[in-house]
Amino acid sequence: MVASSTNEAKSGEAASDTSADPGFESEDVGNAAYLNRHNTEMFESGRSFSGNERNKVWFNTEGLGHADLSDLSGADSANDGRAVLATDLDDDGDVDIFVHNLQRERHSLYRNDVGTAAGFIKLRLKATSSNAEAIGATVLVSAGSRDTAQVLSRGAGFLSCQAPELIFGLGGAEAGEVSVRWPSGELESFGSLASGTRAMLVEGSGEAQTMAARTTQLPNPLPRGFRVNLGDQLPALAVLDSKGEEAVIDLQELAEGEELYLNFWASYCASCIKELPDLQKLDEEDGRRVIALSMDAPTDLYAAQELFEQRGARFPSYFLGSKHTGESGPSTVQQIIDIERLPIPSTVVINSEGVIQRIISGPLRQP
Numbered sequence: 001m002v003a004s005s006t007n008e009a010k011s012g013e014a015a016s017d018t019s020a021d022p023g024f025e026s027e028d029v030g031n032a033a034y035l036n037r038h039n040t041e042m043f044e045s046g047r048s049f050s051g052n053e054r055n056k057v058w059f060n061t062e063g064l065g066h067a068d069l070s071d072l073s074g075a076d077s078a079n080d081g082r083a084v085l086a087t088d089l090d091d092d093g094d095v096d097i098f099v100h101n102l103q104r105e106r107h108s109l110y111r112n113d114v115g116t117a118a119g120f121i122k123l124r125l126k127a128t129s130s131n132a133e134a135i136g137a138t139v140l141v142s143a144g145s146r147d148t149a150q151v152l153s154r155g156a157g158f159l160s161c162q163a164p165e166l167i168f169g170l171g172g173a174e175a176g177e178v179s180v181r182w183p184s185g186e187l188e189s190f191g192s193l194a195s196g197t198r199a200m201l202v203e204g205s206g207e208a209q210t211m212a213a214r215t216t217q218l219p220n221p222l223p224r225g226f227r228v229n230l231g232d233q234l235p236a237l238a239v240l241d242s243k244g245e246e247a248v249i250d251l252q253e254l255a256e257g258e259e260l261y262l263n264f265w266a267s268y269c270a271s272c273i274k275e276l277p278d279l280q281k282l283d284e285e286d287g288r289r290v291i292a293l294s295m296d297a298p299t300d301l302y303a304a305q306e307l308f309e310q311r312g313a314r315f316p317s318y319f320l321g322s323k324h325t326g327e328s329g330p331s332t333v334q335q336i337i338d339i340e341r342l343p344i345p346s347t348v349v350i351n352s353e354g355v356i357q358r359i360i361s362g363p364l365r366q367p
């Protein structure tokens with residue numbers, strides 16, 4: 001899509017009589033230079049070329065159609081995905097998902113925690129009378145009353161390939177009968193393989209070579225909307241103060257040896273506004289301090305601050321909109337959170353050393 005837009009622009013540019021003035025040409029709406037800069041700005045601002053195409057996860061209910069598990073599975077994302085690799089990355093028997101994105105987080109890894117109680121078989125293939133990777137082979141697994149077939153194909157997704165491994169769920173059966181239709185056309189049986197088997201099937205051998213499991217622990221995800229995690233030290237942040245002036249919050253300094261609650265809120269968030277009096281009471285407790293950081297647009301700063309004060313909140317209040325880029329000096333707020341994903345209210349509890357002890361998504365007091 002991007003390439004074709006640029007080509008169209010180039011042909012339009014050739015017909016334009018503004019080419020006599022290179023300075024003017026570079027500003028001409030629709031020409032290649034304009035589009036390139038437009039595209040760069042799209043990338044830098046984290047916007048999508050493809051509009052709002054959220055990632056989807058569908059579950060085949062076998063009879064009741066496909067259920068949309070996108071949100072429930074946690075794989076829902078507004079990121080602009082370009083390729084999906086579905087394979088068992090931690091070798092525990094269930095299929096995990098790796099997504100390559102065009103922008104924002106370039107790679108996302110979704111660990112499958114559903115479990116493998118229903119059983120599985122993992123197979124790799126080696127052909128001897130055709131391409132050694134056995135691309136194009138069809139593997140059939142009969143388990144219980146179910147027959148499942150998969151074709152080994154490596155190409156899928158933009159600039160990506162699939163893992164050379166097929167994973168079969170057994171639907172609760174203790175074993176599966178395995179046969180392979182090799183690219184040569186030969187059909188070969190490998191007999192019954194027990195649930196949990198990981199095996200290499202070599203064409204012509206008639207016997208599966210079992211392989212030991214090599215399980216590894218995939219990391220836990222960061223708290224939603226955060227780019228920092230428990231145990232991290234929060235950097236000094238460039239913000240605006242409640243009068244709209246540039247300010248830097250050094251959380252360790254502000255904590256003054258006490259426990260610090262950094263509350264992310266906004267004037268458009270009903271539950272945020274509701275808990276402001278509770279946060280004020282918390283700030284008045286011994287050994288605790290509260291700081292508010294509003295997610296409001298800088299243009300709404302004064303209205304948000306007015307609402308903050310109307311709710312009886314008197315603890316320090318800061319806002320987005322600093323001109324600092326985060327390249328040197330204090331960090332930007334965007335370097336510790338993803339504003340588009342952060343659930344608000346969210347509260348980070350920091351100890352007197354400035355280290356994150358807890359991250360609370362939602363109100364402090366759950367309804």
Ligand SMILES: [Ca+2]
Pocket residue numbers: 087088089090091092093094095096112
């Ligand atoms: Ca897995």
Ligand SMILES: [Ca+2]
Pocket residue numbers: 092094111112113114115
């Ligand atoms: Ca798993």
